[in-house]
Amino acid sequence: MNLPLLPDLPPHTLAIRIGCALHYDVDEPAPMLLMVQPRLATGQELVAQQFSIDTGVEIEQLRDSHGNHLLRMMLLPGANRLQHDAVLFVSAEARDTTTRPLHEPVFTAATLPMDVLRYTRPSRFCESDKLGARASELFGHHVPGLATARAICEWTHRHLEYRYGSGDPSLSACGAIDRGYGVCRDFAHVMVALCRALDIPARYVAGYMPLFQADDSDIGLDFHAYVEAWIDGGWQVFDPRHNRPHVGRVKIAHGMDAVDCAFATIYGQASTAYFQVWSYPVDHQRERVGDPVQMPDYAAGAASAAGVGGSGS
Template identity: 45%
Template sequence: MILQESASPADLLTVRIGCKFIYEVSVPTPALLDIEPHLEGVQQLLGESLSIGGGLPTESVSNSHDNHLLRLTLPPGETLIQHDALVEVLATEDLYGVEAAEFVTPDKLPADYLRYVLPSRFCESDRLASFAWQTFGHLPVGWPRAKAVSDWVHHNIEYRFGSGHFELSAWDIFQRRYGVCRDFAHLTIALCRALNIPARYVTGHLPDIGFIDPGSPMDFHAYAEIWLGGRWFALDARFNVPRIGRVKISHGRDAVDCAFFTTFGAVKLNYFEVWAYQIERGTVHVGDPIDLTKRLDGTLTMRRTLAR
């Protein structure tokens, strides 16, 4: 069911998100951490805890996309980083209203959004422009073209778990025809930008609300957002269906702007775990052990929180 955006408390869902990982370095190594929710719109933080190496000093900074980062220095040896949060989101499918959203030509875009129609390191829209216009240029502008891009990527790129690599770009994926969610996002963005549709890269959590649990380990997720009708809409060619309950961490031109951990030196990842699932508000507290018996998602039935 698609709900109106002017949702009442009965239409709000609570999602538990978090991650735990251990990094090892041999010398002091500067780093940037980007794992906390990007609070915007109706995404509301109910509670949060973040532990970094038992109390390593950090400095809060923001980048040019208004993402919240923490700057720190990893000491020699292992460092445990753990984040846990409860976030309230609307029980609304993320493409609600997109069909009526109008396309804005580049000459009328807000100045800050022009970067989202230009090529970037991992989204070479200039190299894909000829293919994009030949394949989608006959369609009506705006959403029909963006939807066709998502459909094409979904049906022509094979999702292959574990095939990702930090050097691969949209052009690489276009040629080899398989990849992971990062690659689906980069190719979607590049094709949309080639058609003058503003598009940006997003990292975050995607619980399986109203969606069958695929059975794979929970992980961070990457997808695209397109700007139509004065707002951003999620465009996720990996699944190619509207989803509920996304929790955004970062957005930017491509994966360079949204890495959950950036180190300025050699580093080894010794442990990695991510969680994102719907819970009944008040039954779980930040820092509680991960208990999937309290999970409400993973089925085609969406269970709402009762009005408070």
């Protein structure tokens, strides 16, 4: 069998294989929205992709108000096995703003584009309207813009203790600050809320994070949450959970908070029977979409140690 010829890997680029396998058991038909497809953006080029559901139901492609890709389908009574698999080209250089300098023109509410201005407002899980005084006390002495965002990222990283499996879908940024620990979802909510409290547009981002070039056992085993803040006339990446650059991150979606970026929204009762996420560098000419997932040794070891689950990394 002759396989289709795929494009060569461009210079300074990595091929990353991402995907997930999700199994749900339901008693009654349940509509479902699934948000696992990568968002096409600068520095993130889709090479190949496929999605399957073993019940053979019709799948509808949609986009939400933030421009994120969704799949809508019906879960049928019994077992429903879903799988998404893709290969992308991404930059081999970290895109985080942890260290690189930026020029900072002043942007105010009077000059921000409307599609950016929306991300200065409070939301259900990022109650920036309750954090104004605290944000000013903590970060008011920093130069507005990049310096402030970096300080918020570092404070969030140091203030919250990471606890794998501690995710609470009802916990907001204020609750996470008071509790003092959480998962990547909570780190992202806290930074977003504090940025917005100081009129820095910020949005919650969901994606895949490969494990290589990092020694944290949780990366690459789950979907990952991080932050984009509007600085220097564009969206800049911050990761308060890790507070350092990472290579190979793949973006799925962005929104006001985790509500807009939930990987699965089910309208009815369903139990999760199986959950697996993968994200790792690959030779895209040798290992294709649809091939058996070849989890690297380090990722397989981390998965065994941490346990694969949907609590967020």
